[in-house]
Structures are given as C-alpha cells and as structure tokens.
Amino acid sequence: MDRQKAFAYNRKIVQIVTVIGIVLSIMIALAVYRSGYFKGDGEAFRQSLEAMGGLAPILFILIQVIQVIYPVIPGGVPCLVGHIVxxxxxxxxxxxxxxxxGSIINFYLARNYGELLVRSFVSxxxxxKYHHWIDQQDRFGxxxxxxxxxxxxxxxxxxxVAGLTSMSFKRFMGIYLLSKPLTLYIYTMIMLKGAGFLSDMLNIFVRGGH
Structure with missing residues (x-):
C-alpha cells in the first residue's frame, strides 16, 4: 500500500469511528435528557456525583483526555460541563x-508514529496548511x-504538528504553560456566560409562549 492510499485508508477509519462516536453521544444525551436526570434542582445528578466520590473527577479528566486525542464533540462542551459540575x-x-x-499524548504520538498518524486525523x-511550519522551528514556536x-x-x-518538528518537549511545554492556562479559563468563562444568557433567553421565550 503506497503512502497516499495509507493516508486515505487510515483517515476513512478515523472518520467512521468519529461518526459512530457522534451518534452514540447524541443517543446517550437524548436518553439522559428523557430520563429527567437533570430536571428540577438536579438533586439526582448531585447524589450520583457524591456516590462516585473521588472517581467523578478522575472519569471527567479521562473523558477530557480522550476528547483532546480523539475529538467527537466540540472541545468547549466538556470545558463548560467541568465548570458547571x-x-x-x-x-x-x-x-x-x-x-x-491529552496534548502531551498528541505530541508523543506524532513524534513516535510520524506523518502517517497525523494525516489520518485531518484533511x-x-x-x-500547517505542514510548511515544520521546517521553521523558531517561527513555529x-x-x-x-x-x-x-x-x-x-x-x-x-x-x-509540534511532535513532527525538532522542537524539544521542554520547549513545547514551556510554550503551552505560558499561553494555555489563562486563555482556557477566560474563554471557558465567556462561553459559560454566553450559555447562561442563552438559557435565560430561552426560559423567557418559553414562559412568554405560555
């Protein structure tokens, strides 16, 4: 199998699994919604979290790791859920x-498995669009x-892509830690405020309809 066929084959597998993941996510979300699990004051949900104890944050972190490596739903959604829960x-x-x-795993996956893996996840x-940065390490940083x-x-x-360059892991993490934490918090809070505003508008609309 030549390189182009290998890229296309791997990408097709990734796309199929992605579609399956999206469908399963929608089905699970609908089932949970219909169950009334979050209705009222959310007491059933809070009791479930309390019963899980320290396992709840571990499971959430694991979901976030998987979401970074293999995104099925928009990345902002788990961030919002984390703040709400x-x-x-x-x-x-x-x-x-x-x-x-998840970001560290992505870096090392690319470093260990190379272009064949990376191209499987994108068009x-x-x-x-970003490949030409690989040979321009200073500008890429x-x-x-x-x-x-x-x-x-x-x-x-x-x-x-960083894993495909000659950038050291130390420099990668330095860039990540300097730029990611503050912006992650700010953008999540903005999304949280926006979601709250939309929720308020929807409630006003629903009450107005009655």
Whole structure:
C-alpha cells in the first residue's frame, strides 16, 4: 500500500469511528435528557456525583483526555460541563489537567508514529496548511504560542504538528504553560456566560409562549 492510499485508508477509519462516536453521544444525551436526570434542582445528578466520590473527577479528566486525542464533540462542551459540575476552580483544574495530558499524548504520538498518524486525523488541505511550519522551528514556536492563546486554531492538531518538528518537549511545554492556562479559563468563562444568557433567553421565550 503506497503512502497516499495509507493516508486515505487510515483517515476513512478515523472518520467512521468519529461518526459512530457522534451518534452514540447524541443517543446517550437524548436518553439522559428523557430520563429527567437533570430536571428540577438536579438533586439526582448531585447524589450520583457524591456516590462516585473521588472517581467523578478522575472519569471527567479521562473523558477530557480522550476528547483532546480523539475529538467527537466540540472541545468547549466538556470545558463548560467541568465548570458547571465541579465549580469554577475545580472545573478549571480538571479541565486543564485533562487537556494537558491529552496534548502531551498528541505530541508523543506524532513524534513516535510520524506523518502517517497525523494525516489520518485531518484533511490534506488542513495538513498542508500547517505542514510548511515544520521546517521553521523558531517561527513555529511563535505561531504555536499564538494558537494556544487565541481562538480559532486547531490546538490539538498543532500539538501533533509540534511532535513532527525538532522542537524539544521542554520547549513545547514551556510554550503551552505560558499561553494555555489563562486563555482556557477566560474563554471557558465567556462561553459559560454566553450559555447562561442563552438559557435565560430561552426560559423567557418559553414562559412568554405560555
């Protein structure tokens, strides 16, 4: 099997698994919603968390790690859930731990398995868009800092691209720790406020309809 066929074959597998994951996520979400698990004051949900004890944050961090390596739903959703379920301080902590572990894994997956793996997760167009940075380590470091600090960049994919460069893990983590924590907190809080506003507007609309 030549390289192009290998890229296409691996990418097809990733796409199929992604679709299956999305469908399963929607089905689970609908089942939970219909069960009334979160209705009222959410007491049933809180009791479940309390019964899980220390396992709850561990499971959430694991979900966040998996989400970074193999995104099935938009990355902002787990971040919002973390803040809503665990509060701002612990929610941010668990989010950051999970995202950091996932980012490190992405870096080392690319470093160990190379281009064949990385190209399996993105289109040729997206790969080509960032591939030219691989041989420009100094400029790539600055771009990576901007990508972690600003919205709109494929952060998880760029962690893999970093693994393809000659950038040391120490420098990668230095850039990550300088740019990621504050912006992650700020953007999550903005999304949280936006979600609260939309929820209030929806409640007003529903009450107005009655």
């Amino acid at each position: 665990f509060g701002n301080a612990l929610g941010f902590t668990y989010n950051f731990i999970g995202i950091t572990i 040729d167009e997206q790969y080509d 600055k771009m990576l800092f901007a990508a972690f600090a600003l919205p709109g960049f494929p952060d998880d994919f760029l962690c893999m």
